[in-house]
Amino acid sequence: MMTGTTVTAPTVAGSPVTSAKPRGSRAKRRSTMLTVVLWLLALYFVLPLFWLLIASTKDNADLFSSFGLWFGDRFALGENLASVFSFRDGIFVRWVVNTALYAGVSAVGASLLATAAGYAFAKYQFPGDKLLFSITLGAIMIPLTALALPTYLMFNSFGLTNTAWAIILPSLISPFGVYLMRVYAADAVPDSIIEAARVDGAGELRIFWQVGLRLLGPGIVTVFLFALVATWNNYFLPLIMLNSSSLYPLTVGLAQQQGAAAAGGGAQALFSTVITGSMISVVPLVIAFLFLQRYWQTGLATGGVKE
């Protein structure tokens, strides 16, 4: 049985992408317009990153006196890095660890839950499945920010505010992930394989763990990345849930640093520190993308093609 699955798996999982369009005609259809637009878009998205990279090499004086998109008189990246990591006895490191913990745990949890739910919606019929799925679809429309306030009040009554749970628990739920995994599982896990597994005497849970999960790999990575990015960048939820700077993720921590740089009594000119900190805070996400992007693309394509 297992050999049968592994042989079938790649063709099925890969089919939405490889069988999409014949490749021969692509080279001739290259459009100058499209290329220009794409380049412009690329510039639009890359320029802020480039600015961030350049600005993190400047000291405060250069920051305000030199051209934004090129290096200043002094190359102060070293000092800036030192000030980032020495600010308040290196609390920045703590924020990095917190962010990685919140985002990592949430992403793993969210992708597992979404995969299980999506698989169930796709492969089983049970009373109320249509209704439940409609509710899930509806939930995609509600932004997390709108739920933050009710969530806060609820967590407060359980005494969970100002704990790591206050960030992790709400981030475990990903309606969009459920939707994506349902669409993906409907196609990537053929009913015939499930049938075959049943005939071989495997229980439903075992089929899910040993057969389903392997076939769903690219989809899981996609949901994982979505959840990772969402939690990594989440600002509002930790802002209202947390009071202790030792629990802050990078977003809130950096915003407070920025606040300290921008007002009256006791203000510190921390601009270059905040900018360098922001620069560091995006690096792990960039790395995660570089490593996982092929899965991400596959997953996106699948979600887009199927109905």
Place this chain on the structure above:
Amino acid sequence: MYHPSRATAGALAGASMIALLAAGCSAGGGEAPAAAQDAVTQEQIDEALSTPTELTFWTWVPDIDKEIALFEEQYPEIDVTVENVGQGLEHYQKVRTALQSGEGAPDVVQIEYQYLSSFTLTDSLLDLAPYGAADLSGEYVDWAWNQVADGESVWAIPQDTGAMGNLYRKDILDAAGVTEPPATYEEYAEAAKKVKDETGSYISNLASNDPAQVVGLLWQAGVKPFGYDGDKTVTIDVNSPEAKEVLAYWQQLIQDDLVSTDADFNDAYYQGIVSDKYAGWLTAAWAPIFLQGTAADTSGKWAAAPLPQWEEGEQVSGNWGGSSDAVLSSTENPIAAYELAKWINNDPSSTTMFANEQFLFPAAKNVLESPEFTGQEVEFFGGQKVNELFAEISGTVDTEFPWLPFTEYAYSSFNEIVGTAIGEKGDLGAALDAWQEDLVTYAESQGFTVQQ
């Protein structure tokens, strides 16, 4: 990517909603503090300070751990946890949310002067007078003490202040033939014209997004736009003839293009400072240090002077910024909490450290009058003794300036109405009328009795 400004705006809106929601849910919040009680005895204080106690202190003063360490050295039984939960409005929203949810509120909390009455309104602050604060009145500059004390009650201990002065670019003013800092507003307007004609720089900037600067200038002119009786009656008089006179003066300078109206505290503003767009800044005692951090390249070209005066020969100033440390009435350790708020703002070792390491401009006379503080020659200002100057100015700040118990609203409404008019070089007198009307409507809708 990460967008602090937009995120902060959203956060503020959201946080205030939470405060409202939480207020609705938590059935009344904390208990009302016991009214005027007997004075605390020295025995009780000694006992409280030698009992192991944990205190939480919310403040955004950077590196305040150093002062706290001094305090803990003095009183080893007291363990203080410092948290920075944000700055300004974000911080206050967090305090209110914690108070209303009945959990997690700190014992001691930093509050700017103009927001104190919004906390006494909700009975959230502990009256420190019975704990010995009433005896401290002589140890702080008068006007700062009046900000924290109200009749018999003392609501906070002054921490730092922002008496206003004129920081200007000596090199630019010299080039325009203005060799003496303008002593009166009349001279200031003449100097503005010379500076603009000769050098192209603006003599200063009147920020279109900063109510505190304009209010500070009104404070100097003796205008009393706000008032609050501590109960249900507020005074709103932002469009008095005196206030209109001040703004009419600025309107003239703005419309003649002699004063710019850029938003302050953003990178365009700092660039303007470095690129000689502005030849000066009517600002506060904390600004000299702030400039050194953002405009290091212009070191040595600056000088400091008192604000121009409305009447020749007078010497009056206003205040912009500064804050105090208050004790929340929900605290379980009021004596220790008061001693913390007092000690860090009163013991010379701590107040001196605030002034020299965090560069908070002191409210405590033990620093203001110390030659070590006033004698410092600042290279950025060409060796001028800037502390000495501002210590003198601090003594000339008009001593009475009450606030509304809803300064947050008043300020955001200012930005929408008056700030917009400043930015558009519009009619500021009409803007003051509109601001007055808006504030009165708001106050009445909140159940206040309004005296105009």
